[in-house]
Amino acid sequence: MTRAFLAMRAVAVFVLLVLGLGQSAAASSLSSRLSRRRGSPKHRAALPDLYEASVIELQAGLEGGYFTSVDLVKAYFARIEEVNLQGPELRAVIETNPSALAQAAALDAERRATGPRSALHGIPVLVKDNIATLASEGMNTTAGSYSLLRSIVPDDAGVVKRLRAAGAIILGKANLSEFAHFRGNLASGWSGRGGQCTNAYFPHADPCGSSAGSGVSASIGLAAVTLGTETDGSITCPADRNNLVGIKPTVGLTSRAGVIPISEHQDTVGPLVRSVADAAIVLSIIAGPDPNDNFTLAQPVPVSNYALALDRNALQGKRIGVPRAVFLNDTITGNDPYVNEVFEQALATIASLGATVVDPANLPSAEAIAQSNNETVVLDTDFKIQLNAWYESLIENPSGVRSLAQLIQFDNDNPTLEEPQGYTDQSILIASEATTGFNATYYAALAADYYMGRTNGIDAALQMYDLDALLLPASGFTTTPPVPLGFYPQNVTIGLAGPETVYPAPGVPLGLSFLGTAYSEFDLVSYAYAYEQATHTRLARRAYAEAIPQTQLWDIIYGGI
Numbered sequence: 001m002t003r004a005f006l007a008m009r010a011v012a013v014f015v016l017l018v019l020g021l022g023q024s025a026a027a028s029s030l031s032s033r034l035s036r037r038r039g040s041p042k043h044r045a046a047l048p049d050l051y052e053a054s055v056i057e058l059q060a061g062l063e064g065g066y067f068t069s070v071d072l073v074k075a076y077f078a079r080i081e082e083v084n085l086q087g088p089e090l091r092a093v094i095e096t097n098p099s100a101l102a103q104a105a106a107l108d109a110e111r112r113a114t115g116p117r118s119a120l121h122g123i124p125v126l127v128k129d130n131i132a133t134l135a136s137e138g139m140n141t142t143a144g145s146y147s148l149l150r151s152i153v154p155d156d157a158g159v160v161k162r163l164r165a166a167g168a169i170i171l172g173k174a175n176l177s178e179f180a181h182f183r184g185n186l187a188s189g190w191s192g193r194g195g196q197c198t199n200a201y202f203p204h205a206d207p208c209g210s211s212a213g214s215g216v217s218a219s220i221g222l223a224a225v226t227l228g229t230e231t232d233g234s235i236t237c238p239a240d241r242n243n244l245v246g247i248k249p250t251v252g253l254t255s256r257a258g259v260i261p262i263s264e265h266q267d268t269v270g271p272l273v274r275s276v277a278d279a280a281i282v283l284s285i286i287a288g289p290d291p292n293d294n295f296t297l298a299q300p301v302p303v304s305n306y307a308l309a310l311d312r313n314a315l316q317g318k319r320i321g322v323p324r325a326v327f328l329n330d331t332i333t334g335n336d337p338y339v340n341e342v343f344e345q346a347l348a349t350i351a352s353l354g355a356t357v358v359d360p361a362n363l364p365s366a367e368a369i370a371q372s373n374n375e376t377v378v379l380d381t382d383f384k385i386q387l388n389a390w391y392e393s394l395i396e397n398p399s400g401v402r403s404l405a406q407l408i409q410f411d412n413d414n415p416t417l418e419e420p421q422g423y424t425d426q427s428i429l430i431a432s433e434a435t436t437g438f439n440a441t442y443y444a445a446l447a448a449d450y451y452m453g454r455t456n457g458i459d460a461a462l463q464m465y466d467l468d469a470l471l472l473p474a475s476g477f478t479t480t481p482p483v484p485l486g487f488y489p490q491n492v493t494i495g496l497a498g499p500e501t502v503y504p505a506p507g508v509p510l511g512l513s514f515l516g517t518a519y520s521e522f523d524l525v526s527y528a529y530a531y532e533q534a535t536h537t538r539l540a541r542r543a544y545a546e547a548i549p550q551t552q553l554w555d556i557i558y559g560g561i
Helices: 003-018 024-028 030-038 055-064 069-083 100-114 158-165 212-219 236-241 276-286 294-298 337-352 366-371 374-393 404-413 427-433 440-464 521-535 553-559
Strands: 093-096 124-128 169-174 225-230 268-273 319-321 356-358 469-473 482-487 509-515
Touching (some): 055 069, 069 124, 069 553, 124 158, 124 212, 212 268, 225 276, 236 509, 337 482, 337 509, 337 521, 374 427, 374 440, 440 469, 469 521
Parallel strands (some): 124 225, 319 356
Antiparallel strands (some): 469 509, 482 509
């Protein structure tokens, strides 16, 4: 069977799965097909390369009997071991799931008996270490902090419940910037438990945070699917710098229940993957109302099937705006000039795909956003209240920490665990602890944020210029969804990003982001897909050689790993 035929069959399988049609008849003969095809000389050629393998390819291979979910978990475990704490020491994964192989075996058996539940049936997923999983499974939920090691959470996170219901396998926990980068003078990608995560496209390059481990893991095929969280740039920036597609969903589209919080007004959970199609599959599964997160109860129903947005011609006739004021000013953003250079090339591509580029299409609030401190007021206040509630909700916490004040003391008492090289302060934690709750200053800041960001920001620009979406480089902005845009040239001046990390650096990726109003993900996914399919930028460059794991499914099936 050729790769081309396998890809065609993958699309057919995917369409059936997303439409909810059963596969039990095909699944009933999986065991016999598996034994027959594993002996075929064409078997090796039919196995997908895990560096780039999509959910669609993996699902087709599982359905076709070329490999099992057990094989897939073993392969990903081996790939993680190759590059995580040895080789280049990317430190992208904090821990793997000791129950994953048993889960995979059960899902393989279910596939044989009744067929797959969804497009994620039997697919391993890495989740960021601030997304809760029950301790009985054998993993921790710590946000990278030793203050939460061996703590027992009361339940799976809402998004984890949705993944499990879809038949996905929780492969492990990805490293992150500790407490989602809400602590103080920490480099992106550093946590006490995980150490310094680094980018796979240049040695010791900044992976960007806080979903750094999720981004690095997806970039080199340590899993086909990873989940990150974003409060301000923590999905979009890892996507930007790791040659990925990410979706930062509208706050309230995906559940935050069971996610170690910063702010209920800005936190959101979304996918970090290698293609827009995979992002659409994952978002369709994790989106939806959750009674444990009242923000999700205000979202439009029913939940969209985002896979139906995958239209190569989606940009034809659309009006795409460029908010140049502030956001394309390098003296304000701090971006290297090369970012704008490749962005201008992207504008030409957008126009060639049939869109009208409206340039400029500035946000009325752009200057106010650049100067405002309202976000800090809101986040500092929310973090103290909501983190205290998290600690109090734990069934058990061996460290004894039960509040933000006690966390600050724990960090001070354990510098060898919680103070990395070059660390100087806990300024964010201290500022948050000093807040006094929901007062007039807080509510004024929250209202101002809403007005600047939405009413007089994105929504105002969309209405003023009659736009379908806005477009910006992903670097430095909270935007969605980012798609690969390009790579820094070999002669770029290498900058220092942290005690152990550099940025920019040669070959490090850049992303492009589409912005829209609340709950416009379906349209934004379609525009991102049209651009991705026209450019295939991700495929233009791979990670540096030492950072690419070598284990493939063939090694697991025939090599005895």
